[in-house]
Amino acid sequence: MTSEEIAKLCGVSRATVSRVINNSPNVKEETRQKILAVIKEKNYVPIAPARRLAGIDSNIIGLFVLDIDISDSKSRVSESTYFSQLINLIIDQANNFGFQVLVSIITSQKQLSEIRNLFMSRTIFSGIFIGAFNDEIQLDDDIILQYPTIIIDRQSERVVKRPNRLVVNLDNFEGAYNATQFLIKLGHTRIGHISGDLRKLSGIERYEGYRKALEDAGLGFDKNLVREGNFLDDSGYKLAHDILKENVTAIFCANDVMAISAIKAIKETGLSVPEDISVIGFDNTAIGNYIIPTLTTVNAPLEHIAEECIQSLKYFCKHKHFKQKEIRVRTNLIIRDSTKRALEF
Amino acid sequence: MTSEEIAKLCGVSRATVSRVINNSPNVKEETRQKILAVIKEKNYVPIAPARRLAGIDSNIIGLFVLDIDISDSKSRVSESTYFSQLINLIIDQANNFGFQVLVSIITSQKQLSEIRNLFMSRTIFSGIFIGAFNDEIQLDDDIILQYPTIIIDRQSERVVKRPNRLVVNLDNFEGAYNATQFLIKLGHTRIGHISGDLRKLSGIERYEGYRKALEDAGLGFDKNLVREGNFLDDSGYKLAHDILKENVTAIFCANDVMAISAIKAIKETGLSVPEDISVIGFDNTAIGNYIIPTLTTVNAPLEHIAEECIQSLKYFCKHKHFKQKEIRVRTNLIIRDSTKRALEF
DNA sequence: CTGAAAGCGCTAACAA
DNA sequence: TTGTTAGCGCTTTCAG
Numbered sequence: 001m002t003s004e005e006i007a008k009l010c011g012v013s014r015a016t017v018s019r020v021i022n023n024s025p026n027v028k029e030e031t032r033q034k035i036l037a038v039i040k041e042k043n044y045v046p047i048a049p050a051r052r053l054a055g056i057d058s059n060i061i062g063l064f065v066l067d068i069d070i071s072d073s074k075s076r077v078s079e080s081t082y083f084s085q086l087i088n089l090i091i092d093q094a095n096n097f098g099f100q101v102l103v104s105i106i107t108s109q110k111q112l113s114e115i116r117n118l119f120m121s122r123t124i125f126s127g128i129f130i131g132a133f134n135d136e137i138q139l140d141d142d143i144i145l146q147y148p149t150i151i152i153d154r155q156s157e158r159v160v161k162r163p164n165r166l167v168v169n170l171d172n173f174e175g176a177y178n179a180t181q182f183l184i185k186l187g188h189t190r191i192g193h194i195s196g197d198l199r200k201l202s203g204i205e206r207y208e209g210y211r212k213a214l215e216d217a218g219l220g221f222d223k224n225l226v227r228e229g230n231f232l233d234d235s236g237y238k239l240a241h242d243i244l245k246e247n248v249t250a251i252f253c254a255n256d257v258m259a260i261s262a263i264k265a266i267k268e269t270g271l272s273v274p275e276d277i278s279v280i281g282f283d284n285t286a287i288g289n290y291i292i293p294t295l296t297t298v299n300a301p302l303e304h305i306a307e308e309c310i311q312s313l314k315y316f317c318k319h320k321h322f323k324q325k326e327i328r329v330r331t332n333l334i335i336r337d338s339t340k341r342a343l344e345f
Numbered sequence: 346m347t348s349e350e351i352a353k354l355c356g357v358s359r360a361t362v363s364r365v366i367n368n369s370p371n372v373k374e375e376t377r378q379k380i381l382a383v384i385k386e387k388n389y390v391p392i393a394p395a396r397r398l399a400g401i402d403s404n405i406i407g408l409f410v411l412d413i414d415i416s417d418s419k420s421r422v423s424e425s426t427y428f429s430q431l432i433n434l435i436i437d438q439a440n441n442f443g444f445q446v447l448v449s450i451i452t453s454q455k456q457l458s459e460i461r462n463l464f465m466s467r468t469i470f471s472g473i474f475i476g477a478f479n480d481e482i483q484l485d486d487d488i489i490l491q492y493p494t495i496i497i498d499r500q501s502e503r504v505v506k507r508p509n510r511l512v513v514n515l516d517n518f519e520g521a522y523n524a525t526q527f528l529i530k531l532g533h534t535r536i537g538h539i540s541g542d543l544r545k546l547s548g549i550e551r552y553e554g555y556r557k558a559l560e561d562a563g564l565g566f567d568k569n570l571v572r573e574g575n576f577l578d579d580s581g582y583k584l585a586h587d588i589l590k591e592n593v594t595a596i597f598c599a600n601d602v603m604a605i606s607a608i609k610a611i612k613e614t615g616l617s618v619p620e621d622i623s624v625i626g627f628d629n630t631a632i633g634n635y636i637i638p639t640l641t642t643v644n645a646p647l648e649h650i651a652e653e654c655i656q657s658l659k660y661f662c663k664h665k666h667f668k669q670k671e672i673r674v675r676t677n678l679i680i681r682d683s684t685k686r687a688l689e690f
Numbered sequence: 691c692t693g694a695a696a697g698c699g700c701t702a703a704c705a706a
Numbered sequence: 707t708t709g710t711t712a713g714c715g716c717t718t719t720c721a722g
Contacts, residue, residue, distance in 0.1 A: 002715060013693045018717055028691060045465040049397030050715035053698045084429030091450050103448045105436050120390040233635050261635045287632065290578050290606045347699055358709045363701055373707060395699035398714045
């Protein structure tokens with residue numbers, strides 16, 4: 001079934017059918033209705049490649065999950081609840097607005113450099129990148145630079161300024177600051193931090209939020225109370241064991257996954273949460289509700305991130321530029337059972 | 346940059362360039378090398394829609410995650426680790442073989458019926474379906490029937506027989522059977538089962554494996570020891586509370602998510618795992634290792650499922666039919682700390 | 691408001 | 707082994 005056949009059936013030319021399909025206003029309402037009816041009756045769907053070739057942009061967004069880390073062959077960041085939820089939400093939002101999403105998990109430099117081909121071959125018209133390291137320069141590839149691109153979780157100063165580049169970030173600093181401040185208010189003074197991957201903006205900012213909160217409270221910042229993790233469960237587990245040597249009474253973990261495995265480690269040493277050690281996570285993933293004790297955490301509203309991305313893309317399609325350069329999505333603290341007033345209080 | 350320009354640069358015709366791109370053997374090696382060199386130098390990538398229009402099939406696979414369930418507005422099956430891991434693995438495998446994957450989360454009947462458009466518009470050439478209910482007839486849509494389709498976790502008898510339809514299943518029955526048998530060997534006699542969604546094959550088969558193991562062991566099957574769940578944490582939690590009334594000493598849960606929340610429920614009633622109640626899950630998701638006690642479970646090798654899917658698709662592209670009608674992927678029991686010999690032993 | 695015709699970039703007979 | 711040519715199905719000027 002081609003537009004030609006539909007045209008014949010309606011006694012009009014292909015051009016008119018095309019106009020109807022593309023919502024051109026210059027069609028008599030009567031003709032439009034008739035064509036629409038026949039299209040529906042015949043289950044006609046335009047051949048996408050033909051439209052593409054004739055100049056209509058692809059409606060496919062590339063969603064690239066960067067998960068390059070040679071040091072860790074086993075656990076994949078892309079499999080974490082955080083990422084899979086975000087992926088889901090982005091796909092959902094995109095579909096709602098008539099976009100399709102082509103997902104790629106990028107685990108090697110080679111794959112990263114092949115992304116450009118998806119743009120050049122006109123398979124996708126835009127790309128959303130998540131999981132990138134803060135200094136991943138490949139994303140500034142000359143080719144990619146030509147297409148609308150959204151980067152999630154990257155320092156906006158690091159992104160080449162162009163009207164077709166948008167950065168969407170969580171307010172990690174604020175979230176971490178509030179979490180730490182909350183522990184301080186509970187009377188904790190030796191508060192440890194198991195950081196995320198410090199090559200990522202979220203890792204850096206959560207670390208800084210933690211630090212600033214301590215300093216603002218006059219507790220001072222002690223580097224010995226910090227362990228550099230990587231957002232994965234393994235690191236939460238090992239580093240918790242290690243950080244306990246510092247006699248901390250509370251630990252702020254850069255995400256829930258590490259917080260949960262940290263709790264496991266803490267329990268193994270005979271201590272209990274929150275009686276002996278308070279623990280706070282970050283992300284507010286679902287499991288936080290199903291562990292014992294339930295996890296106090298910073299809620300990262302991924303649905304807002306997804307929404308901002310797709311809305312912005314929608315805007316871009318219309319105006320050929322993004323409305324802004326960076327979007328910050330705010331967080332909020334969710335208090336559950338893994339935190340408690342410090343003992344000496 | 347078009348093939349025309351490459352042709353000019355090489356002093357040949359577009360046809361020859363096209364032959365090189367498509368690996369036609371009828372090109373002098375010298376010419377081929379020259380063209381290849383220029384292509385590389387100029388960073389030329391063929392415009393995909395043009396190739397599509399000229400008759401070359403799309404290399405995009407649609408991956409459809411069916412998550413239609415009006416009863417449950419909140420929790421999404423598609424966000425479970427099980428699914429996201431499977432999605433990841435399929436994408437990985439696909440990318441390895443030069444396929445791209447367009448992912449769609451289907452949460453409504455409307456979206457389900459729109460899948461056909463992706464085929465008709467020639468956006469995708471094939472579809473992989475996961476999460477379908479056993480009797481989801483929409484998948485037998487006349488249109489979809491024309492394209493190579495793989496369905497994961499569905500009774501093969503329910504799938505319309507065609508040389509372009511493949512069913513890939515886990516050996517759920519065997520896995521459940523072994524898990525239950527393991528509990529029996531530990532001396533448990535009152536073994537409960539929190540089932541999965543019984544509209545799905547995996548839910549049904551795991552239930553049946555459990556039942557058969559009990560019968561084979563001469564313990565008889567008691568329907569009162571079964572609670573019908575839906576694979577989501579909420580149901581594991583609630584049903585565990587309920588099933589404890591039956592004085593079970595062991596519970597086989599149809600997946601890890603439910604097992605983990607069941608453990609939480611058990612602990613809340615003052616009982617402990619595995620001392621009072623043994624618990625077994627199914628899937629072998631990563632968290633199983635990070636809860637206390639670590640979870641005994643049935644390993645579902647998703648990587649094999651993904652591999653079989655893509656290998657089969659590769660085979661299909663060559664032969665225009667699948668090698669087989671159904672593929673079964675085997676499981677194995679992973680014994681950890683959530684199970685223990687029955688007390689009276 | 692509608693039709694005719696050109697062209698998007700590529701592939702695949704068919705000839706040479 | 708290579709070139710010529712005719713589409714693939716759609717959109718979009720340009721006329722009318």
